[in-house]
Amino acid sequence: MDTDSDAGPTIKLISRVGDAFELPYKAASLSQTVKDALGVEDDENEHSDDVEIVKVDTPCLEKVVEFLKHYQKDPLNEIKTPLEGNTFEDVVKQTWYQEFVKGVDQPMLFDLVTAANFMAIQPLLDLTCLQVSCQLMGKSAEEIRVILNIPKLTPEEEAKAREDHRWIFDD
Amino acid sequence: MKDSFNNATMLGIASFLEPWHLVNLALTCKDFGSKQGKKACQQIKSNCGDGASSANDTDNVGGWSMMEETARQIVETMSTEEERACIPRRGSESWMSVYNELEMLRYELIFDELDDYTVRYVDGDESHICCNVGSLDHMSGAYSNHCIMRAGKHYAEFQTNGLPSIMAGIDGTSIDGELVTYHFESGFCAWHGSDGIQALEGVEGVRADEASSTRFGLLLDLDNGTLAVYKNDQRLGIIKDGISGEYIWSVDICGTDLSINRAAIPNDANQIDICADRSTQIFSYGKCLDAYTNIVRS
Numbered sequence: 001m002d003t004d005s006d007a008g009p010t011i012k013l014i015s016r017v018g019d020a021f022e023l024p025y026k027a028a029s030l031s032q033t034v035k036d037a038l039g040v041e042d043d044e045n046e047h048s049d050d051v052e053i054v055k056v057d058t059p060c061l062e063k064v065v066e067f068l069k070h071y072q073k074d075p076l077n078e079i080k081t082p083l084e085g086n087t088f089e090d091v092v093k094q095t096w097y098q099e100f101v102k103g104v105d106q107p108m109l110f111d112l113v114t115a116a117n118f119m120a121i122q123p124l125l126d127l128t129c130l131q132v133s134c135q136l137m138g139k140s141a142e143e144i145r146v147i148l149n150i151p152k153l154t155p156e157e158e159a160k161a162r163e164d165h166r167w168i169f170d171d
Numbered sequence: 172m173k174d175s176f177n178n179a180t181m182l183g184i185a186s187f188l189e190p191w192h193l194v195n196l197a198l199t200c201k202d203f204g205s206k207q208g209k210k211a212c213q214q215i216k217s218n219c220g221d222g223a224s225s226a227n228d229t230d231n232v233g234g235w236s237m238m239e240e241t242a243r244q245i246v247e248t249m250s251t252e253e254e255r256a257c258i259p260r261r262g263s264e265s266w267m268s269v270y271n272e273l274e275m276l277r278y279e280l281i282f283d284e285l286d287d288y289t290v291r292y293v294d295g296d297e298s299h300i301c302c303n304v305g306s307l308d309h310m311s312g313a314y315s316n317h318c319i320m321r322a323g324k325h326y327a328e329f330q331t332n333g334l335p336s337i338m339a340g341i342d343g344t345s346i347d348g349e350l351v352t353y354h355f356e357s358g359f360c361a362w363h364g365s366d367g368i369q370a371l372e373g374v375e376g377v378r379a380d381e382a383s384s385t386r387f388g389l390l391l392d393l394d395n396g397t398l399a400v401y402k403n404d405q406r407l408g409i410i411k412d413g414i415s416g417e418y419i420w421s422v423d424i425c426g427t428d429l430s431i432n433r434a435a436i437p438n439d440a441n442q443i444d445i446c447a448d449r450s451t452q453i454f455s456y457g458k459c460l461d462a463y464t465n466i467v468r469s
Binding site for chain 2: 079082083110117129139140144145148153157158161162
């Protein structure tokens with residue numbers, strides 16, 4: 001493990017195509033997947049300083065590393081349920097995290113959800129899932145299809161789906 | 172894009188959504204809304220982890236949809252034991268329906284139905300009602316229809332700025348359902364069934380001068396079939412036992428105001444009181460109405 005005199009020991013996360021991102025071990029250890037890959041609990045032990053994140057592309061991994069580095073300095077406040085507001089900004093009040101999420105396009109947002117899940121980074125998963133949830137709140141099935149880029153159901157498929165979930169329409 | 176999401180990530184997204192949002196997701200595509208095969212269902216459980224065991228769920232022949240499984244995970248991992256006791260799943264009931272019930276259980280209590288023009292909300296607050304008419308002869312009713320209680324323990328607190336006449340209780344949701352009431356001032360209790368009205372042994376009431384500083388509570392325990400009355404967290408006693416079915420909170424007020432609030436189950440909720448001997452004399456509706464009227468006018 002390399003040592004940065006200011007940040008302590010560092011490691012490199014390697015993307016699917018081989019691009020490397022260096023960050024403090026403490027920041028990286030927020031990822032349970034990274035911790036498991038390193039196979040140690042004590043950051044003073046000697047071990048490899050590269051961890052391959054084979055399922056995550058370079059642009060996405062770069063954003064993940066950005067998140068991890070910032071989180072180490074300024075942790076995301078816990079997102080409690082039931083939600084304390086109706087919009088993303090009402091729930092996540094920390095400006096940096098608001099801008100982090102708003103600054104990515106839809107495909108990148110979905111990639112971050114997947115990456116956060118794969119890398120087992122709970123705060124990032126909570127943050128990105130919340131943003132997706134807020135986009136889906138109050139939307140009809142048709143509007144959700146547009147957001148998630150889902151093909152339309154045939155009339156027969158839609159009729160069956162409504163029949164399967166009749167209880168809510170009966171209410 | 173939907174292919175980006177597996178069952179674990181959908182659980183993360185859905186944990187912030189209300190039940191009807193899950194239904195809308197289920198309506199978007201077969202991947203979210205159609206029953207999975209058995210093998211896929213086992214994979215879903217493997218991916219999501221298993222909160223409470225569902226291994227004995229015999230209705231899972233065709234497998235659950237992703238949204239059903241998500242709703243099940245939410246109900247079983249994000250609710251308290253007390254909450255789950257209130258919403259037992261009925262047969263092969265949709266898990267999204269159960270999740271919907273869980274959400275309703277968490278909403279603040281309000282009076283979502285008012286009898287007529289004689290009662291209104293105070294400053295638009297649906298948990299606080301008052302009478303429009305000043306006549307002491309008119310009882311105005313209000314109900315919490317959104318909160319249907321069918322199992323477990325439920326506790327509601329009531330507060331008023333003054334008497335003269337308030338009755339609160341539970342109302343059965345079926346057409347021939349029973350009504351159990353407690354009159355705040357006199358402590359008079361009654362059971363209204365299909366055969367008539369039965370006066371029950373009353374408990375302590377409250378003086379008019381202490382009404383505004385008093386919190387009345389009703390504990391409906393559908394596991395033990397009892398309705399108990401509390402005054403400022405002090406248990407006064409069980410006014411009715413042998414209760415079963417589905418109920419809502421209901422009140423009648425006359426010449427005053429009343430607010431309702433969902434409160435934590437009292438610590439002594441599991442205390443087993445012996446329900447005092449109750450009068451078995453059944454009054455006709457007319458005779459008991461006279462009794463109520465006398466109370467109202469006193």
